[in-house]
Amino acid sequence: MIHDTLLNRFPNVKIVGLTGGYTNTTLLLEGTDMKRVAKIYHVNNSDAKTEISALTLLTHSGVTPRVYDYFEQDERLFVMMDYVTGVNAQKILDQDRLDQGRRMYEQLGKYLAKEVHSVKRDDQETELPVIMKSAVAVDGLKFMPTGIKSMAKEVLSIPDHGEQTLIHGDYGPHNVMLCNDSMFILDWEWAGWGNPLFDVAWVVWFVHLHYPNMAKELSGAFLSTYTEHTNVQITHDLIRAYATSKVIQIMNRIKNAHPDVQKEWLRRLEWTLQTNFCVNE
DSSP, X not given: OHHHHHHHHSXXXXXXXXXXXXXXXXXXXXXXXXXXEEEEEETTOHHHHHHHHHHHHTTTTSSSOOEEEEEEETTEEEEEXXXXXXXXXXXXXXXXXXXXXXXHHHHHHHHIIIIITTSBGGGOOOOOOEEOOOGGGGTTOTTSOHHHHHHHHHXXXXXXXXXXXXXXXSOSGGGEEEETTEEEEOOOTTOEEEOTHHHHXXXXXXXXXXXXXXXXXXXXXXXXXXXXXXXXXXXXHHHHHHHHHHHHHHHHHTTTSOHHHHHHHHHHHHHHHHOOOOOOO
């Protein structure tokens, strides 16, 4: 059905499934003047509409795919955008290439500060979700033990400060494609207006969780470059608070998931609350 819809609209193309830096059903259309990607969602998927808004906002940035068109058919939303070639940045970490990883994390810091967090909410009319750090989000998680809820609420009680900017919501090497000296940021479904520390904390959290042997050096490279281009205050307590908030946001998305999935994210929350993130204050 999906292939038929695309072939009716784009005759004589070859359709290929994609992975690596893309989420949802993502198909490559070969045979158009320029290669295009079709991302397919349910028509009522609010994350899809968020991604369209975010990418439209960043059309001229040069660091994201451009959206060319989107249309609805058969209860599906089709979003047509640039095909970004290159290597998923996480592969560098999987291959233990520390020197290249350090350069990549410096790039992550520079792009985040200059191209994403430079977009201030007060300057824009784009409608995006407003993402807040809130202890209230803990209350509805029935699969979370009371003791962990109390710990999370205490961590989240640190005061908010700073202006709201565009945030990616799942920023890191897993959502970045590298092509020569360029970097393209993919998968904006969790974007919104919020404190830039959400993205900063998530980069630090991700590398500490998945690549602990490289975490100190890579997060240091990222934070050093990021702070060269912003005035955002960064401390260990703030990193832990915003990483905790992000984990809880994900846990609210998986309330109806398999118990094994909930158990894994509960483990990650406990780990987040107990981890000493490498931040030079």
